[in-house]
Amino acid sequence: MSDIVREVGRRRTFAIISHPDAGKTTLTEKLLLFSGAIQLAGAVKAKKGGKSATSDWMEIEKQRGISVASSVMQFDYRDHVVNLLDTPGHQDFSEDTYRVLTAVDSALMVIDAAKGVEEQTIKLLNVCRLRNTPIVTFMNKYDREVRDSLELLDEVESVLKIRCAPVTWPIGMGKTFRGVYHILKDEILLFGAGENKAGQLVDEVIQGLDNPRLDELFPLEIEQTRMELELVKGASHPFVLEEFLAGELTPVFFGSAINNFGVREILNALVDWAPSPGERDATVRMVNPTEEKFSAFVFKIQANMDPKHRDRIAFLRVCSGEFTRGMKFKHLRLGRDIAANSVVTFMAQGREQVEEAYAGDIIGLPNHGNIQIGDSFTEGEALSFTGIPYFAPELFRIVRIRNPLKIKQLQKGLQQLGEEGAVQVFRPLNGADIILGAVGVLQFEVVASRLANEYGVEAIFESTNTHTARWVTCDDPKMLADFEKQLVNNLARDAADSLAYLATSRVNLELTQERWPKIVFHSTREHA
Numbered sequence: 001m002s003d004i005v006r007e008v009g010r011r012r013t014f015a016i017i018s019h020p021d022a023g024k025t026t027l028t029e030k031l032l033l034f035s036g037a038i039q040l041a042g043a044v045k046a047k048k049g050g051k052s053a054t055s056d057w058m059e060i061e062k063q064r065g066i067s068v069a070s071s072v073m074q075f076d077y078r079d080h081v082v083n084l085l086d087t088p089g090h091q092d093f094s095e096d097t098y099r100v101l102t103a104v105d106s107a108l109m110v111i112d113a114a115k116g117v118e119e120q121t122i123k124l125l126n127v128c129r130l131r132n133t134p135i136v137t138f139m140n141k142y143d144r145e146v147r148d149s150l151e152l153l154d155e156v157e158s159v160l161k162i163r164c165a166p167v168t169w170p171i172g173m174g175k176t177f178r179g180v181y182h183i184l185k186d187e188i189l190l191f192g193a194g195e196n197k198a199g200q201l202v203d204e205v206i207q208g209l210d211n212p213r214l215d216e217l218f219p220l221e222i223e224q225t226r227m228e229l230e231l232v233k234g235a236s237h238p239f240v241l242e243e244f245l246a247g248e249l250t251p252v253f254f255g256s257a258i259n260n261f262g263v264r265e266i267l268n269a270l271v272d273w274a275p276s277p278g279e280r281d282a283t284v285r286m287v288n289p290t291e292e293k294f295s296a297f298v299f300k301i302q303a304n305m306d307p308k309h310r311d312r313i314a315f316l317r318v319c320s321g322e323f324t325r326g327m328k329f330k331h332l333r334l335g336r337d338i339a340a341n342s343v344v345t346f347m348a349q350g351r352e353q354v355e356e357a358y359a360g361d362i363i364g365l366p367n368h369g370n371i372q373i374g375d376s377f378t379e380g381e382a383l384s385f386t387g388i389p390y391f392a393p394e395l396f397r398i399v400r401i402r403n404p405l406k407i408k409q410l411q412k413g414l415q416q417l418g419e420e421g422a423v424q425v426f427r428p429l430n431g432a433d434i435i436l437g438a439v440g441v442l443q444f445e446v447v448a449s450r451l452a453n454e455y456g457v458e459a460i461f462e463s464t465n466t467h468t469a470r471w472v473t474c475d476d477p478k479m480l481a482d483f484e485k486q487l488v489n490n491l492a493r494d495a496a497d498s499l500a501y502l503a504t505s506r507v508n509l510e511l512t513q514e515r516w517p518k519i520v521f522h523s524t525r526e527h528a
């Protein structure tokens, strides 16, 4: 077996999706703890908050207790290389999350078992479904009073339209939470509370659901569990690997992230069942991860921590081949060679220089601009990886500046923030206004504070009469030109120079669509 085949085969790249507060951060920390990547619980949070130069938008992040920026953690587990991609939980930054989901091969869905399926989970799962991403489910917080487990499964099946295959089953809950029964292994893992048990990673195990010891330990709960399991057999689905890989069925695990309970089972499921990197669509052809030549695409750009330097890191998902330090590859959109000496990887304990990377790995390319979300990199072949979505914004503001002499800085700042995907920038065909579009209102706050900090521009945002936007295309160039001419006051170009129709109301949009049946109005746009 060649190196590449072996390396690709042992990679697992996934993201955690959840509604805020379901326990994503806590679970991330425990996953790292299990892998031995960190010694102490609390390290993940400490890293987020601390460190030297904190810009204002990080202040926003801290104040609101949300994670604005998402990051990447790589660790080894059972001779596998696991890449865990963090996603911002706050819905105002959901665009960033959608893009991260294009870079993973599977996802871990965390549900607060006291609450069940929540709104943000529904949205994120729908994004996973676009690519049939396999989903592992974790029902969290069983150390609390939670909802009936069967009812939770039923809700996942009916709301999220995915079949559930419980792999473990909870015994009791809240004060009487005793552990979980592993249905496939026929063994009981006894629950022991304790948040930071880094040293004690093995739970006590009892073999067999009928083991009389269970009746001695907790007769009431085990009786209840046996009854439930009878029902579960009839009401749920057996685990079938192919169905999981097709994104049709999700293995379900129960536990308590904060008590580090049930976490190893998830990690094992990811290693045993989740797919290693697969083929990727690069427009002209499918790219196999084990091809020798290197290829990658950018799914995220993050401003560097030091606002004065305006450095940015482009996050590249490797799609094929082998990346080695010092190799040259090509930035296709600009036709430029990149000598990748400064590329970084993301270990749980901080950044390290990458020596080599394979499909599924994420590498970071420091740059001063020029790289955009969706850009492809290869050793020369003209590939274009697809599927990075932009969503039609729902909120709009006109940007004004207090000091007109700063117009250049404003334009540069917005250009870069637009390329990073922090906000969408529209330039109306008519007039000199700049209109910003966002999915969540917090995005404007981030933009305002970053413009001030990084570009020295004090910007004021005013409301506009724009209600919604649609990207427009037409097969008939003459028709499009006519459309442009007649509706010039409603048209704008975005950061990628794509033409967009800015509607003043839903009715206005509908009327325009009726009047121009040959023009196609798109509510999403893939990268140019």
Ligand code: GDP
Residues within 6 Å of the ligand: 018, 019, 020, 021, 022, 023, 024, 025, 026, 027, 089, 140, 141, 142, 143, 144, 255, 256, 257, 258, 259
């Ligand atoms: P995130 O917003 O999804 O990242 O959620 P966090 O990991 O920050 O958790 C949200 C809250 O739920 C925090 O107060 C956690 O301490 C708490 N939490 C997480 N897991 C558990 C659990 O298993 N049991 C209980 N009781 N609380 C938990």
